Amino acid sequence: MAQIEVRHLSKSFTSKDVKVDALQDINLEIEQGDIYGIIGMSGAGKSTLVRCLNYLEKPTVGEVWIEGKELGGMKEKELLKQRKDIAMIFQHFNLLMQKNVVDNVCFPLLIQGVKKKEARKRAKELLEIVGLEEKELAYPAQLSGGQKQRVAIARALASDPRILLCDEATSALDPQTTAAILDLLGDINRQFGITIVIITHQMSVIRKICNQVAIMSQGQIREHGSVEDIFSHPKTKEARELILRDIDGERVSNESALKDQLMEDKKIRIVFSENSAFEPVIANMVLKMGTAVNILKADTKNVGGIAKGEMILGLPADKKIQKEIEDYILERGLEIEEVTGDV
């Protein structure tokens, strides 16, 4: 049995007689040691889903199993105890603003009835792990966003959790800080074997750190699997959209222009698998065919240590040349799929 199992989970909210289905029939399995990404646009229901994993939100229907125990069947007291094993960090850090750094880290220990002196000792060790030992007497208001998230991570680790839930933990941070925090989370996962569940709307976060990913939209999981598979063979429209939007900032403005272009040509999407990205396939093809292709989008990136890429080509109108180009690419061992209007 997987460490976290979600079975047929649905959640609906009723406000002013309007029923909103936030989650519909979610099924998930997360294994011990995974870094599992759950990605989706805002409003997809991912934050609600992650709160069901520690029962901050009670599912309307369905079950959440943590290490063989079903949370729904627990009494309030058992549930409070269970939460010690499931730590959580947040987009806005949610530190006690009136307490200094070391007291913030002590907080979950004091809840569990650990002696103050012992808690402080443990807190200092944790601050060392996150690299903030010299800030122990500072107050959160005096720290940068990245430092606050480090305090939150130290606090989350205080109770020796086996699972760490991250709700948009890097969304309020700049790219460099995001990278540093993700590195830290990766270290924690390797060092302590803590399973990490990451909620994000940024594909770059998934790409950098996760090994498994689930893609959510409108309260449903559209697709899930290893990050490598999803990146190279996205099956659903939602997955493709997210990969296409995998923008590290500046490409946002070009997106609509790109879409316009994509509406016109006959387009194919080429997927580069291992190492082939470094071979000048397209250039060679153009030389050989003697005809130009329009590169509408090109992107190669490092996915889990392997070079992965995709390219969208606009082909000449001539059907014969189209066929020749496709054959040439297939011969080189690359994968092709035709791209329709709304990529």
Next chain:
Amino acid sequence: MFSSEVIEMLIIGIGETMYMTLASTLFGYVFGLPMGILLAISDKDGIKPNTFLYKLLDVIANIVRSVPFLILLIVLIPFTRAIVGKSYGSTATIIPLVVAAIPFIARMVESSLREVDAGVIEAARSMGASTFTIVVKVLLVEARTSLIVGVTIALGTILGYSAMAGTVGGGGLGDIAIRYGYYRYEAGIMIVTVVLLIVLVQIFQTIGMKLSVHLDKRK
């Protein structure tokens, strides 16, 4: 300018006013703080929603706050007599002052606790904190600046009420202002007592604000 008797009377008046104000505020918080906490947590957006409890406390608070203080003072005379043994003097005045202060204090506590960031409360819940722990270690700690400002406001308001109680033999500076200043047309004494009341309010206000700023770690 004043005879030594008048000065002595004023000093005793200050003492009585301070006694009534501080004691009433203290007892007001003994009951008003728990009531405010219950109001804040039992509300539908609170950490332990309970519609019945919230509505009940809400109605009680509104009723007591709607009754003019002077009317309350008179209505409570039998109750005051039952507890203190008499219905005049500073100690007796404390009873109606406390009754009037409880719902007022509860409302201020409620509003202070509501200001606490929902995210911090959620973080505490995610760590397995019980409702009691959240109240004691999160709500009261995070809201302390606002709570102290509330105490400052409560002191000022109760001081004002205590002066009002002077009209019906409550003692203190208000009593002096009415008896000498108003009934006997001794404008000098009236002005002095009013100035003394202003000074007292200023002192409470200054100390309260200094303390709340000093304890606020958000900047």
